[in-house]
Amino acid sequence: MEKRFKVLQVGCGGISNAWIPHVSARDDVQFVGAVDIRLESAQALITKYGFDCPAYTDLATALRESGANLVIDNTIPESHHDVVTAALRAGCDVFGEKPLAGTLDDALDMVRTARETGRSYSVMQNRRYIRNNRSFQKIVQSGTIGQAGFIQSDFFIGAHFGGFRDVMDSPLLLDMAIHTFDQARFVTGSDPVSVYCQEFNPPGSWYQGNAGATAIFEFANGMVYTYSGSWCATGCNTSWECTWRVSGTHGSAVWDGSEAPWYEVPEADNDPASFIWKTGKITPEADWAGHEGHQGCIDEMFAALLEGRKAETDCADNIQSLAMVLAAIESARTGQKVKIDMQEV
Numbered sequence: 001m002e003k004r005f006k007v008l009q010v011g012c013g014g015i016s017n018a019w020i021p022h023v024s025a026r027d028d029v030q031f032v033g034a035v036d037i038r039l040e041s042a043q044a045l046i047t048k049y050g051f052d053c054p055a056y057t058d059l060a061t062a063l064r065e066s067g068a069n070l071v072i073d074n075t076i077p078e079s080h081h082d083v084v085t086a087a088l089r090a091g092c093d094v095f096g097e098k099p100l101a102g103t104l105d106d107a108l109d110m111v112r113t114a115r116e117t118g119r120s121y122s123v124m125q126n127r128r129y130i131r132n133n134r135s136f137q138k139i140v141q142s143g144t145i146g147q148a149g150f151i152q153s154d155f156f157i158g159a160h161f162g163g164f165r166d167v168m169d170s171p172l173l174l175d176m177a178i179h180t181f182d183q184a185r186f187v188t189g190s191d192p193v194s195v196y197c198q199e200f201n202p203p204g205s206w207y208q209g210n211a212g213a214t215a216i217f218e219f220a221n222g223m224v225y226t227y228s229g230s231w232c233a234t235g236c237n238t239s240w241e242c243t244w245r246v247s248g249t250h251g252s253a254v255w256d257g258s259e260a261p262w263y264e265v266p267e268a269d270n271d272p273a274s275f276i277w278k279t280g281k282i283t284p285e286a287d288w289a290g291h292e293g294h295q296g297c298i299d300e301m302f303a304a305l306l307e308g309r310k311a312e313t314d315c316a317d318n319i320q321s322l323a324m325v326l327a328a329i330e331s332a333r334t335g336q337k338v339k340i341d342m343q344e345v
């Protein structure tokens with residue numbers, strides 16, 4: 001029987017394994033082709049997953065011949081613009097890996113192309129779909145700790161990838177901090193207006209580009225968000241999801257990036273004249289029941305297409321997270337505080 005989604009897999013490297021098992025398990029999906037500039041990678045993916053479809057090295061040919069109406073872009077960041085715009089212009093919707101693009105011009109062109117073609121382009125932000133991150137968001141946005149005024153996150157991991165990250169100019173900010181910055185927007189529900197950032201390559205780094213950064217963002221709601229990260233930190237690592245603290249007008253919330261988040265607010269019997277108020281620790285039950293990580297984001301992308309609405313990580317929203325990354329890189333390059341204004345996108 002004819003399937004609703006005819007999927008063309010573009011980019012057949014490591015991360016495609018986080019997508020394909022969940023996508024191919026759907027009743028309404030059929031894989032109609034796999035594309036990679038390395039033919040053997042496309043062929044290996046088809047064999048591994050037992051697909052009955054051709055392997056291509058040329059995207060234009062694949063778009064023309066395969067009958068695809070949905071493209072999954074799992075290529076490297078530098079290829080996202082060309083792959084996504086070609087797919088949108090060929091009439092396909094696109095689900096793609098983060099980061100949306102490598103430059104703001106490319107990202108704006110992708111958002112414009114999605115609008116002009118009437119197709120949708122949704123970006124993978126798997127961190128949003130971690131149950132404990134959803135709980136953390138709920139604590140912050142429910143008003144339990146009052147208005148969030150100060151948020152900070154730390155990311156310290158020593159990752160020996162090899163490959164494209166080792167030779168990128170800004171591997172931490174462009175390839176990793178996009179997750180963290182998107183989390184800051186997700187948790188607080190606010191968008192950034194400026195950043196000052198210092199990017200550097202810590203001593204002992206095995207990366208060619210800058211693997212460390214510290215940034216101070218201001219948000220539209222007046223909140224200040226500070227970020228510190230290193231991708232060459234050996235020992236005492238944080239989780240991949242960072243450690244987080246949000247200070248609000250009525251209390252504070254923390255998340256270590258793995259276990260359940262918790263918050264503290266003043267006990268009812270405090271003497272308002274006391275030096276430091278007594279606070280009680282509360283760990284809410286997690287109540288989000290969807291799939292986690294990539295699977296949760298993929299579910300949302302398909303649901304949005306089927307319901308004719310924009311996905312939570314639609315490119316027109318996700319460009320705000322990318323803008324944080326690119327403005328941080330610009331600030332680090334110029335030594336200046338940089339304004340972020342994506343309201344018109």
Ligand SMILES: NC(=O)c1ccc[n+]([C@@H]2O[C@H](COP(=O)([O-])OP(=O)(O)OC[C@H]3O[C@@H](n4cnc5c(N)ncnc54)[C@H](O)[C@@H]3O)[C@@H](O)[C@H]2O)c1
Pocket residue numbers: 010011012013014015016035036037038041059074075076077079083097098099124126163164175
């Ligand atoms: N969401 C996450 O947690 C997460 C984790 C890892 C990687 N990623 C992202 O996934 C993407 C891919 O990363 P990876 O680790 O799979 O890289 P990879 O190098 O393992 O795979 C990329 C593949 O794309 C192919 N490719 C490159 N340019 C192409 C083009 N123009 N057309 C067709 N094929 C092309 C390469 O030959 C390679 O096989 C990146 O954007 C990365 O940031 C996301």
